[in-house]
Amino acid sequence: MKADFDAVLREMQKLSDRQRMIAAYRSLLSNPMLPIRYTPPNEISELTGRVIGHAHDDGSDRPAMILEGADGFVHIIPYDQGIERHRARGLLASGKVFTLYRDGGGLRVKDLGEKTPSILGRSQTPAKRSR
Secondary structure, three states, X not given: OHHHHHHHHHHHHHHHHHHHHHHHHHHHOOOOOOOEEEOOHXXXXXXXXXXXXXXXXXXXXXXXXXXXXXXXXXXXXXXXHHHHHHHHOOOOOOOOEEEEEEEOOEEEEEEEXXXXXXXXXXXXXXXXXXX
């Protein structure tokens, strides 16, 4: 029972840390009421959105990208090697709109520029997440 309780407390702390991280960037969101989703890179087959910022996720002790998705979610995406590589090349800057997609197993980036938040209109096709 104690192990379960400790696990629940750790998960609650992760959620609290992630909510605090999003709160720091909330003013940059086109809709601050969007639900938050933790999205590991390996679950992304295609996801379009605007980069809100980059922060350290205390829950995973890794850097993470905050993306306002065209699917109506704010995604917290922990860095993997592909995201780190794109970030090091100057891609994935805050305010830019991108489509992240899987190509041959790796995560690729298609830069859509600095489009207005209208690209995040809810009429777009929802992001596809692989399972």
